[in-house]
Amino acid sequence: MIQYSLKCAEDHRFDSWFQSASAFDKLQAAGMVACATCGSTKVEKVPMAPRVNNGAADPKPEAPSLSEPANPAEQALRALRERVEKTSDYVGRDFAREARAMHSGDAPQRAIWGETRGDEAKALIEDGVPVAPLPFMPTRKSN
Template sequence: MIQYSLKCASDHRFDSWFQSADAFDKLRRNKLISCAVCGSDSVEKAIMAPRVNNSAPAVDRALSTAKSPAEQALADIRKHIETTSDYVGQDFAREARAIHDGDAPERPIWGEARADEARKLIEDGVPVAALPFLPTRKTN
């Protein structure tokens, strides 16, 4: 495993672990790494300091630290949505419509939809909103 300090095109900085340097390169090339703050897939390695052993286990250290109140607010929104809603992935449009039509139990959901699917939901009066981040599975 290797840990890299990363930054996006908006200069948000965060750390992430990868199986190898080659794994990082492959994920980046396929745009499967995204900014932990804004979701941008324009991510590159940042200048890194040498690793200093810390007594806290790696799993206890945050992989992303917000630098401004706005970034912290986005991080808080993301955490709230991820912990209080069901992630339905690519089935978002179908599931949102089923909930709206009463064919599925009402509950908070989040997921992914193509632009044309989202537009159709809005046109049909289904209450949806775009989120300012990508699903965790796309962050690495």
């Protein structure tokens, strides 16, 4: 494993781990290395200080937790997600149907969030149903 310090075209800086140097090159060439803040795939390596093990009994530095927000943008996204989950009903894949029913008066008004296909979202917008995309997906349980 190798860690690189990276920056995107918008000058957002972040670190990421890769299987190898060639794995980074392959992923970057395929446009699969993206900025965690803005999503740009115009990412390049930046100089970083090497980590040198001098053999001393220094304790190993703790690796950052991948489950904790690393920067202000991630913190804001986490806060938004928590607010949405706390103040609205998750309707899953019934989102388009529920939003349309509320808009037409066939269902009581309430805050909802869920999932829908792109063509369904476009039809809702074209029909004047007030919807907006969220910058996160629902948490999926694997078991």
